[in-house]
Amino acid sequence: MTTRSLTPVKSGNFETFSWFFMRVSALLLIFLVVFHLLYMHIVIRVENITFRTIVDRWSGPLGWFWSLYDITMLFLALLHGANGARWVIDDYIRPPAWNTTLKVVLYLFVFIMLIIGIQTILRFQAGVM
Numbered sequence: 782m783t784t785r786s787l788t789p790v791k792s793g794n795f796e797t798f799s800w801f802f803m804r805v806s807a808l809l810l811i812f813l814v815v816f817h818l819l820y821m822h823i824v825i826r827v828e829n830i831t832f833r834t835i836v837d838r839w840s841g842p843l844g845w846f847w848s849l850y851d852i853t854m855l856f857l858a859l860l861h862g863a864n865g866a867r868w869v870i871d872d873y874i875r876p877p878a879w880n881t882t883l884k885v886v887l888y889l890f891v892f893i894m895l896i897i898g899i900q901t902i903l904r905f906q907a908g909v910m
Protein backbone atom coordinates (compact mmCIF):
# COMPACT_ATOMS: atom_id res chain seq x y z
CA MET A 782 0.00 0.00 0.00
CA THR A 783 1.27 3.50 -0.77
CA THR A 784 0.64 6.69 1.17
CA ARG A 785 1.83 8.78 -1.75
CA SER A 786 -1.63 9.98 -2.68
CA LEU A 787 -2.03 11.54 0.76
CA THR A 788 1.38 13.04 1.37
CA PRO A 789 4.83 12.98 -0.27
CA VAL A 790 6.62 9.98 1.28
CA LYS A 791 10.16 11.00 0.41
CA SER A 792 11.62 14.20 1.74
CA GLY A 793 13.51 16.84 -0.21
CA ASN A 794 12.64 19.64 -2.59
CA PHE A 795 12.77 17.47 -5.68
CA GLU A 796 10.35 14.87 -4.29
CA THR A 797 7.94 17.59 -3.13
CA PHE A 798 8.13 19.19 -6.57
CA SER A 799 7.61 15.79 -8.23
CA TRP A 800 4.49 15.17 -6.04
CA PHE A 801 3.02 18.55 -7.08
CA PHE A 802 4.03 18.01 -10.69
CA MET A 803 2.00 14.77 -10.77
CA ARG A 804 -1.13 16.64 -9.58
CA VAL A 805 -0.71 19.67 -11.86
CA SER A 806 0.21 17.60 -14.94
CA ALA A 807 -2.71 15.23 -14.27
CA LEU A 808 -5.14 18.17 -14.15
CA LEU A 809 -3.74 19.74 -17.33
CA LEU A 810 -3.72 16.36 -19.08
CA ILE A 811 -7.43 15.87 -18.39
CA PHE A 812 -8.28 19.05 -20.36
CA LEU A 813 -5.67 18.50 -23.09
CA VAL A 814 -6.57 14.85 -23.64
CA VAL A 815 -10.36 15.33 -23.53
CA PHE A 816 -10.20 18.21 -26.04
CA HIS A 817 -7.79 16.21 -28.23
CA LEU A 818 -10.18 13.26 -28.15
CA LEU A 819 -13.27 15.35 -28.96
CA TYR A 820 -11.56 17.33 -31.73
CA MET A 821 -9.70 14.50 -33.47
CA HIS A 822 -12.25 11.74 -32.98
CA ILE A 823 -15.57 13.57 -33.18
CA VAL A 824 -15.05 16.91 -35.01
CA ILE A 825 -12.53 15.68 -37.65
CA ARG A 826 -13.55 12.02 -37.25
CA VAL A 827 -11.03 9.20 -37.24
CA GLU A 828 -11.94 7.96 -40.75
CA ASN A 829 -11.01 11.39 -42.22
CA ILE A 830 -7.58 11.63 -40.58
CA THR A 831 -4.67 11.14 -42.97
CA PHE A 832 -1.02 12.13 -42.92
CA ARG A 833 -2.08 15.29 -44.85
CA THR A 834 -4.68 16.24 -42.19
CA ILE A 835 -2.04 16.29 -39.49
CA VAL A 836 0.61 18.06 -41.59
CA ASP A 837 -1.93 20.75 -42.62
CA ARG A 838 -2.90 21.29 -39.00
CA TRP A 839 0.74 21.87 -37.99
CA SER A 840 1.61 24.01 -41.04
CA GLY A 841 -1.69 25.95 -41.45
CA PRO A 842 -2.57 29.42 -40.12
CA LEU A 843 -3.04 28.04 -36.59
CA GLY A 844 0.02 25.81 -36.89
CA TRP A 845 1.81 27.53 -34.00
CA PHE A 846 -1.18 26.78 -31.72
CA TRP A 847 -1.45 23.09 -32.66
CA SER A 848 2.32 22.61 -32.45
CA LEU A 849 2.37 24.15 -28.97
CA TYR A 850 -0.69 22.10 -27.98
CA ASP A 851 0.82 18.82 -29.17
CA ILE A 852 4.28 19.52 -27.72
CA THR A 853 2.71 20.41 -24.34
CA MET A 854 0.65 17.20 -24.34
CA LEU A 855 3.71 15.16 -25.39
CA PHE A 856 5.88 16.68 -22.63
CA LEU A 857 3.28 16.37 -19.87
CA ALA A 858 2.22 12.80 -20.74
CA LEU A 859 5.83 11.58 -21.08
CA LEU A 860 7.16 13.32 -17.95
CA HIS A 861 4.08 12.40 -15.88
CA GLY A 862 4.32 8.76 -17.03
CA ALA A 863 8.09 8.66 -16.49
CA ASN A 864 7.88 10.18 -13.01
CA GLY A 865 5.12 7.70 -12.11
CA ALA A 866 7.23 4.84 -13.46
CA ARG A 867 10.18 6.13 -11.37
CA TRP A 868 7.95 5.91 -8.29
CA VAL A 869 6.92 2.37 -9.20
CA ILE A 870 10.57 1.34 -9.75
CA ASP A 871 11.56 2.84 -6.38
CA ASP A 872 8.62 1.10 -4.66
CA TYR A 873 9.19 -2.38 -6.11
CA ILE A 874 12.78 -2.74 -7.40
CA ARG A 875 14.95 -2.69 -4.29
CA PRO A 876 18.37 -4.05 -5.46
CA PRO A 877 20.36 -0.83 -6.22
CA ALA A 878 21.90 -2.16 -9.46
CA TRP A 879 18.50 -3.11 -10.95
CA ASN A 880 16.89 0.06 -9.64
CA THR A 881 19.51 2.24 -11.34
CA THR A 882 19.59 0.21 -14.55
CA LEU A 883 15.81 0.38 -14.99
CA LYS A 884 15.77 4.11 -14.32
CA VAL A 885 18.57 4.74 -16.82
CA VAL A 886 16.60 2.75 -19.45
CA LEU A 887 13.45 4.72 -18.57
CA TYR A 888 15.17 8.13 -18.82
CA LEU A 889 16.83 7.18 -22.13
CA PHE A 890 13.48 6.00 -23.52
CA VAL A 891 11.73 9.24 -22.46
CA PHE A 892 14.56 11.38 -23.86
CA ILE A 893 14.47 9.59 -27.24
CA MET A 894 10.65 9.83 -27.42
CA LEU A 895 10.78 13.56 -26.61
CA ILE A 896 13.36 14.21 -29.34
CA ILE A 897 11.45 12.13 -31.93
CA GLY A 898 8.13 13.76 -31.00
CA ILE A 899 9.37 17.35 -30.99
CA GLN A 900 11.32 17.05 -34.22
CA THR A 901 8.30 15.39 -35.91
CA ILE A 902 5.96 18.23 -34.86
CA LEU A 903 8.44 21.00 -35.74
CA ARG A 904 9.34 19.44 -39.11
CA PHE A 905 5.96 20.40 -40.57
CA GLN A 906 5.87 24.11 -39.69
CA ALA A 907 4.64 26.58 -42.34
CA GLY A 908 7.01 26.82 -45.27
CA VAL A 909 8.79 23.55 -44.51
CA MET A 910 6.38 21.30 -46.48
Ligand code: HEM
Pocket residue numbers: 783785786803804807808810811814858859861862863864865866868869
Ligand atom coordinates in the same frame (compact mmCIF):
# COMPACT_ATOMS: atom_id res chain seq x y z
C1 HEM B 1 -5.71 12.58 -17.95
C2 HEM B 1 -4.62 11.89 -17.79
C3 HEM B 1 -4.04 11.47 -16.44
C4 HEM B 1 -4.47 11.72 -15.16
C5 HEM B 1 -5.68 12.51 -14.70
C6 HEM B 1 -3.52 11.08 -14.24
C7 HEM B 1 -3.56 11.14 -12.83
C8 HEM B 1 -2.56 10.68 -12.00
C9 HEM B 1 -2.39 11.02 -10.59
C10 HEM B 1 -3.29 11.96 -9.79
C11 HEM B 1 -1.33 10.32 -10.12
C12 HEM B 1 -0.75 10.36 -8.70
C13 HEM B 1 -1.24 9.14 -7.91
C14 HEM B 1 -0.57 9.06 -6.53
O1 HEM B 1 0.08 10.02 -6.08
O2 HEM B 1 -0.68 8.01 -5.88
C15 HEM B 1 -0.81 9.53 -11.22
C16 HEM B 1 0.22 8.65 -11.13
C17 HEM B 1 0.73 7.94 -12.20
N1 HEM B 1 0.41 8.13 -13.53
FE1 HEM B 1 -1.06 9.31 -14.25
N2 HEM B 1 -2.58 10.44 -14.98
C18 HEM B 1 -2.84 10.66 -16.33
C19 HEM B 1 -2.11 10.23 -17.43
C20 HEM B 1 -1.06 9.33 -17.35
C21 HEM B 1 -0.30 8.86 -18.49
C22 HEM B 1 -0.54 9.30 -19.95
C23 HEM B 1 0.60 7.98 -17.99
C24 HEM B 1 1.64 7.15 -18.73
C25 HEM B 1 2.26 7.58 -19.81
C26 HEM B 1 0.44 7.91 -16.54
C27 HEM B 1 1.17 7.13 -15.67
C28 HEM B 1 1.17 7.25 -14.29
C29 HEM B 1 2.00 6.45 -13.40
C30 HEM B 1 2.96 5.33 -13.82
C31 HEM B 1 1.72 6.89 -12.08
C32 HEM B 1 2.34 6.38 -10.77
C33 HEM B 1 1.44 5.30 -10.17
C34 HEM B 1 1.92 4.83 -8.82
O3 HEM B 1 2.63 5.54 -8.09
O4 HEM B 1 1.53 3.72 -8.44
N3 HEM B 1 -0.60 8.75 -16.18
N4 HEM B 1 -1.58 9.78 -12.35
